[in-house]
Amino acid sequence: MDENVTAIKGTSLWRDAWKRLLKNRLAVFGLVMLIIIALFVIIGPLVLFWATGITADEIPANGDLIKSFPPSRLHWMGTDEAGRDQFARVLQGGRISLMVGIISTIVSLVVGVSYGAIAGFLGGRIDNVMMRIVDMIYAIPYILIVIVLLSVFGGQNTPSWIKYLSETIGGSGNQGLSQIFLLFFALGLVSWLTMARVVRGQVLSLKNQEFVMAARATGVSTFGIIFRHLVPNTLGPVIVYATLTVPSVMLTEAFLSYLGLGVQAPFASWGSLAADGVKNIAIFPWQLLFPGLTMALTLFSLNFLGDGLRDALDPQTRKF
């Protein structure tokens, strides 16, 4: 070609996407909102304790006297049936709800992407069998699977690595916490199916492209091709799908807690708080409203952010 042609300034796909994301005001709003909520939820309980000595799980000595109080200057979101401060509980619950979103999505990502990439890459019979398995698991109501997982691996049977993980992240000595981590994994294990399908589809169309042949020709191992070459190219749809999974998983956890199967006392999640609050909707509506609306706000922000990420990563879907 001609040397006189001035080079066009190149930007990577990611920088382009980031720029587009920032231009989307709703998505930015969602992102900012999420950061604020995350800060509240992480630092909040500590600040609250430092300032007022209130914690989320301890039932205060005067619990009987102040139970089910409406919002007041001392208790911004009122108190629950045992006299605990709702604000503290909502903050604490937020930690668990957000962790559900993150950890379960990571689990579903890891399982789904690996499964899908391997199936897509190996193709043929193996792919067929693997996808039939996915179809079959898909046909079973997920509640069943979650309940089975929780009862099989619950309590004494909790795998030690889950216990280890819960202790590292959450502090030691608490068996209840390891059950919650078990819940995270169980939720992740029912959410990976569509991710696997998406990744497999992508890999199927990518694997015949030239860069794969080039990698093969230079002697990259199968494992290497799958994970170092193909997977990074599927990142777009994977991120899109992950953004759909986070709110979905949080809603599922809330649903399970509503049924009494999810987070157990003394821990709380927004779902379990809302479930507790439903009982008293007529008389103490704030017990449902605060956790419920906080959760709605978080999901709202997550959805906007997810939308924004999708638009930013896939220009075809852009508005104009």
Place this chain on the structure above:
Amino acid sequence: MLSFILRRLLIIVPMALLVVTLTWGLIRIAPGTFYSSEKKLPPAIEENIKKKYGLDKPWYQQYGLMMYNVVRLDFGDSLKYPGQTVNEIIWRHLPYSATIGLLAYVLALVFGLTFGIIAALKQNSLWDYGSMALAMLGLSVPNFVLGPILVLGFALGIYWFPPARWGTVANLVLPVITLSAIYAAYIARLTRAGMLEVMRSDYIRTARAKGLDEKTVLLKHALRGGIIPVVSFTGPALAALLAGTVVVERVFAIPGLGNIFIQSVLNRDEPLTLGIVAFLSILIMVFNLIVDISYGFLDPRIRYE
């Protein structure tokens, strides 16, 4: 086309049986039995129970017996409600969830399609942002929050509708609205995306170049292609709705199938669980088939042999 339908129908039965098998396997793996809650029963009594229900036989015999019955559509009696067959229970509770489910979906279609089309037509206008914000709310407020809020507002606050139970049309309003919210939201978003995609097509440009007005362009040319995502969505969504939604049933004290299902799982009521799972999977497969057939009518490029 006919042979296609027949082949699909034929495959439904073995698939359902497969799902039943998997479910059976899952239930058996899970610890816990239907007859023990917290107390441990004395061994003698436990033996008796096991004998009565054939649980002392080897597992493959139990499986064989179960499958033999299932194929004859005999799911047996519920373990938790002795004296009632599974089929009776399902048929008794199905009308409640089906009514609410169907009404909810129709409502969701009406609102979702309307707002989705408006949003696509007046893209980036207030109508667009408003509709999508509303849809976002529908997606973000969990139904166990929305339901009670509606009850609080419209039943207890202003006494427009009764807060719960079954009976008159008025009883249906709040549960149907609660149930339809999230579906309306999905449909609105899918419609908008589908319509926008189609409106960008070359053939829409041709239609305009012929001098057709926007309404004709939209309704005659764009709609057919634009609603395909909604059609895909409808199959599984409707099937799940008919089978019941636990939350709405609990909040509004409606004796639907969803609650029955959850209870059966928690109670380890194996026959009932298997019966409902079989029913649900057949329902899903039939609905998927209907959706696929509609593709054939909507998109002339698709031809089934």
Place this chain on the structure above:
Amino acid sequence: MNQQNGSILSVKDLRTYFATEDGVVKAVDGITFELTKGETLGIVGESGSGKSVTNLSVMRLIPEPPGQIAGGRIVFDGIDVLGLSIEKVRDLRGRRIAMIFQDPMTSLNPFLKISTQLTEVTRLHLNHNEQQARAHAIKMLKLVGISDAEDRMDSYPHEFSGGMRQRVMIAMALSCDPELLIADEPTTALDVTIQAQILELIKDLKARMGTSVILITHDLGVVAGMTDKIIVMYAGKVFEQAPTKELFATPANPYTKGLLKSVPDPAHEEGKELYQIPGLPPDVAHLPPGCPFAERCYRAEDICRREFPPFVEINSDHHSLCHFAQEVYAESIKENEVLHV
């Protein structure tokens, strides 16, 4: 039927801009041309030159955000198109001005039968009822060379081959006997053999119905046998305008010469490399000062990079946008003499 007098379309200083993330793209920046009744005008240019946008502007088919007709005048048979209400524009579309597009597969609605797509035009503009419209449509299909028209009326677009689809599009466009037909790269998506057929068809119909035609293409070979005069567009501007024969024989613009050189000539020496204008079309969002073609021009000098070239009149029908138009013209004449010795 062939009216010689009178201008059917007059475009003056048309500007159509698009607002994009990278800034304002001046897709068409000051185009002027005129078409007399019965003429065929060829608009030639590479992708991004603004040729399609020009024609979409004539029919006001530019999507209003992000596009906008920012200035100029378009007069069709005495009517100020840009001043019309959108309803009146719709009256013109399909009836007096018709357009056919590049890819007939995507330009026909895959969900509707072609009978529907054909009849709706006459039902709308000529007030036909269903039977009249259908009979007329069959007649049009036969006219474009689809002999088993009655049988094929109720087929869907995907049941036709590429060439046939384009014929259907032509039938659709000519249904109301429009005065102006705009053909936007009608043959680009088709096989070479079919291309010739379609072009012949257009030529034939034009002769029969007296339609004025604007033919848009990037392929000079296509316009050679079809057009009365040609506009060469680059970066949203008219670089040269001349009657066809004159443009091919004695071009007055380096860009045009480059284009002509790029047309593969089977008679030429074997083993010689195919000529290609060096470089790439410019980024219309960020045009350099001076002539937009300067970077790629074999003849560029300092002034070309600094100053925008003037519009030079070679003779009454022949204009060129270049600092050295006269010189290039003179060179062309000389080359001609050499060839014709």
